[in-house]
Amino acid sequence: MHAEVLAKCKQARQAALxxxxxxxxxxxxxxxxxxxxxxxxxxxxxxxxxxxxNRLESGDHYTEAFYDRLLLSEARIFEMAQGxxxxxxxxxxxxxxxxxxxxxxxxxxxxxRVPIGVIAIIYEARPNVTIDAAGLTLKTGNTVxxxxxxxxxxxxxxxxxxxxxxxxxxGLPDGSxxxxxxxxxxxxxxxxxxxxxxxxxxxRGGPSLINTVINNSSVPVIQTGAGNCHTYxxxxxxLDKAVAIAVNAKVQRPGVCNAMETxxxxxxxxxDFLPKIVPxxxxxxxxxxxxxxxxxxxxxxxxxxxxxxxxxYLDLILAIRVVENIDQAVEHINSYGTGHSEAIITDSYNxxxxxxxxxxxxxxxxxxxxxxxxxxAFGLGAEIGISTQKLHxxxxxxxxxxxxxxxxxxxxxxxxx
Amino acid sequence: MHAEVLAKCKQARQAALxxxxxxxxxxxxxxxxxxxxxxxxxxxxxxxxxxxxNRLESGDHYTEAFYDRLLLSEARIFEMAQGxxxxxxxxxxxxxxxxxxxxxxxxxxxxxRVPIGVIAIIYEARPNVTIDAAGLTLKTGNTVxxxxxxxxxxxxxxxxxxxxxxxxxxGLPDGSxxxxxxxxxxxxxxxxxxxxxxxxxxxRGGPSLINTVINNSSVPVIQTGAGNCHTYxxxxxxLDKAVAIAVNAKVQRPGVCNAMETxxxxxxxxxDFLPKIVPxxxxxxxxxxxxxxxxxxxxxxxxxxxxxxxxxYLDLILAIRVVENIDQAVEHINSYGTGHSEAIITDSYNxxxxxxxxxxxxxxxxxxxxxxxxxxAFGLGAEIGISTQKLHxxxxxxxxxxxxxxxxxxxxxxxxx
Numbered sequence: 001m002h003a004e005v006l007a008k009c010k011q012a013r014q015a016a017l018x019x020x021x022x023x024x025x026x027x028x029x030x031x032x033x034x035x036x037x038x039x040x041x042x043x044x045x046x047x048x049x050x051x052x053x054n055r056l057e058s059g060d061h062y063t064e065a066f067y068d069r070l071l072l073s074e075a076r077i078f079e080m081a082q083g084x085x086x087x088x089x090x091x092x093x094x095x096x097x098x099x100x101x102x103x104x105x106x107x108x109x110x111x112x113r114v115p116i117g118v119i120a121i122i123y124e125a126r127p128n129v130t131i132d133a134a135g136l137t138l139k140t141g142n143t144v145x146x147x148x149x150x151x152x153x154x155x156x157x158x159x160x161x162x163x164x165x166x167x168x169x170x171g172l173p174d175g176s177x178x179x180x181x182x183x184x185x186x187x188x189x190x191x192x193x194x195x196x197x198x199x200x201x202x203x204r205g206g207p208s209l210i211n212t213v214i215n216n217s218s219v220p221v222i223q224t225g226a227g228n229c230h231t232y233x234x235x236x237x238x239l240d241k242a243v244a245i246a247v248n249a250k251v252q253r254p255g256v257c258n259a260m261e262t263x264x265x266x267x268x269x270x271x272d273f274l275p276k277i278v279p280x281x282x283x284x285x286x287x288x289x290x291x292x293x294x295x296x297x298x299x300x301x302x303x304x305x306x307x308x309x310x311x312x313y314l315d316l317i318l319a320i321r322v323v324e325n326i327d328q329a330v331e332h333i334n335s336y337g338t339g340h341s342e343a344i345i346t347d348s349y350n351x352x353x354x355x356x357x358x359x360x361x362x363x364x365x366x367x368x369x370x371x372x373x374x375x376x377a378f379g380l381g382a383e384i385g386i387s388t389q390k391l392h393x394x395x396x397x398x399x400x401x402x403x404x405x406x407x408x409x410x411x412x413x414x415x416x417x
Numbered sequence: 418m419h420a421e422v423l424a425k426c427k428q429a430r431q432a433a434l435x436x437x438x439x440x441x442x443x444x445x446x447x448x449x450x451x452x453x454x455x456x457x458x459x460x461x462x463x464x465x466x467x468x469x470x471n472r473l474e475s476g477d478h479y480t481e482a483f484y485d486r487l488l489l490s491e492a493r494i495f496e497m498a499q500g501x502x503x504x505x506x507x508x509x510x511x512x513x514x515x516x517x518x519x520x521x522x523x524x525x526x527x528x529x530r531v532p533i534g535v536i537a538i539i540y541e542a543r544p545n546v547t548i549d550a551a552g553l554t555l556k557t558g559n560t561v562x563x564x565x566x567x568x569x570x571x572x573x574x575x576x577x578x579x580x581x582x583x584x585x586x587x588g589l590p591d592g593s594x595x596x597x598x599x600x601x602x603x604x605x606x607x608x609x610x611x612x613x614x615x616x617x618x619x620x621r622g623g624p625s626l627i628n629t630v631i632n633n634s635s636v637p638v639i640q641t642g643a644g645n646c647h648t649y650x651x652x653x654x655x656l657d658k659a660v661a662i663a664v665n666a667k668v669q670r671p672g673v674c675n676a677m678e679t680x681x682x683x684x685x686x687x688x689d690f691l692p693k694i695v696p697x698x699x700x701x702x703x704x705x706x707x708x709x710x711x712x713x714x715x716x717x718x719x720x721x722x723x724x725x726x727x728x729x730y731l732d733l734i735l736a737i738r739v740v741e742n743i744d745q746a747v748e749h750i751n752s753y754g755t756g757h758s759e760a761i762i763t764d765s766y767n768x769x770x771x772x773x774x775x776x777x778x779x780x781x782x783x784x785x786x787x788x789x790x791x792x793x794a795f796g797l798g799a800e801i802g803i804s805t806q807k808l809h810x811x812x813x814x815x816x817x818x819x820x821x822x823x824x825x826x827x828x829x830x831x832x833x834x
Contacts, residue, residue: 017775020777021775103794103795107794116807117777200807214635215610218632220638241830244830252833356825360434360437360531360534360823365828366826366827367827368826368827368831369832372524372831379518389637390533390616390637391616391637391808391809392808395822395824405812406811407781407790407795407811408780409781409785409789410783411783411784411785412785413662413784413785414662414784414786415662416669416670416786416788416789
């Protein structure tokens, strides 16, 4: 194991035991101090970020989107500080007793929320994730090992320095937040197999990062982010609601994981709905790819291939398919979907219940835009990601998803017969 | 991928969507039918089991313990049937709405329990696991792919035949329970990487099986079973309770994961406690290995080495260490323990609270034997294993641990601004 990875893993493990016992007020104090310090040191942060941006501009990876993700402006630094203050204001789930019951032998058995322990987060060149992830893990009493892209190393180093100062001022343990600076990819592989030290690994980024982590990690992973989301307009839908919801789900922010990628339309609704939705979307710059029946509604619609049903465009592109009935819609979603967010538009009680029961996804909607799937819209506060796997956490992962339960058992001398 | 694995994975995926929608009464009917059928077909089962036992006896793997694990006697078949009836009698967690709340925009957001989907279970030559695992997964609406040891293939084949008949008679989908018969180890590797089809993988067996699965699986794994459990006798302990609990934790069933492996004794208690516990344990045939101070209490005590602190003996062997204080006990447990079950014996309110808060384990006891860590003693009913990892399920995994939550969102046309 790389020396830096090993040293930081050991330190994080030690710190985790101390941090787990820290009071909420101490953790909040650290969050507030880091927030203030971010604002005070904005010049240093922007200078460090400038180094990363210079390197990007002089290299051959440059794209506008990449630059935008990497950029830390004054406004963004203030947003990050504000984010930390919002995390400080959230309820601390650690210590909650979720239940307690008494057994016939008199044993009282309960469960209490505790931090998970040591969490590693591997992410791309988005330095705001550094603050975000550190804030959420700190609030829940977890220590965190951050491994951001080497393309954001100067920015991350500056941010982690501020975080560690804030921790120190609040009297929290060194090593509660650590940054792996080693640019070697082998250092990432070391992290993926540091079972002895890590309790959880969360990759945040595109499909290639996520797949690398899943295929190579022996540490438990939570998979986040992939969203091939559908909206199904049933024969029983209210036409105006259907148009408004479908437009919103596609165009309000097309680059995010809860945006709609395929629209499914019941065949009896097609004649009413498609002549309304197609021009509405085209007017907003959406390129449409359709099944043979959809194509007949506009000369601009390109035929959709098998690949379109599986693609998360993250762009102003939409696939449309006319289906025979709700079962075909459900089958399409369960075959091609990524288990993220799926919606039905209907005024039928039975169709709504059938869809809710049959669609296998983290979030299933009736008569609303899939764009609501996130921690703040669900009322959970800030989130560390949206889980598309089924273990531990499914859907938006707020503070609770960063805790685990410990059985506590109160006896008075009970032994097993 | 091996043809058999691929075909059964696909079938299980299809069946999972149907099984998830089946009513509790239908699932219970299948469980009852399988139970009756096990009893009726006991002769066939025993004959099939005889083939496996003959092969074991003529091979060079034979040990008494192995033979005993493999054996299906009439009594054991009746026990398995009874186990299924007990599972049928348990409350079905699927469909429970664990919470629902209303957002300012009128969206009602709730969470409901749903099956995980397709679960693969890899286990050793213990054919009773076949019935046990099929019963628990069926009750929770999950489909299961079983991969038992090839040394129990004839037994497993006979049992799965009966299960599948029971499923058919109850009208439940084919492929809800499948057995991988391919003896090739590469078939196991295929399962470990069948992410496209599997939602969860549970290895049940010894450390070597569990490590192979953890190190090679890209499917999410729940780790079960390793239990290096401690009992700490504080200076404030009631002496008689301490003796009774320590004896029970060690000898009541030494071969199981929640048995005590190391006893920690506060230095101020050593003179009172050790002269009582050491002869009591020795009389019951326990071999004791101790720290230098412990060794001075009996000429029979062998010195304990570093390795003893890390060993799960699963046998009538116990390591004893005298510690300076509770912090040293906690540090010992957090360093050498496997996060399974840990107990303190104390009459001090402060020591009890300190131990409960500082020990990082699935189950932390005050004044009771660690032997209670299992599904039935906790009141959860039958269990699929005892998780020693922190994600999804920690401690005894009952029916609830085989479910996941799905967000259900009821709207009336909400779109995101």
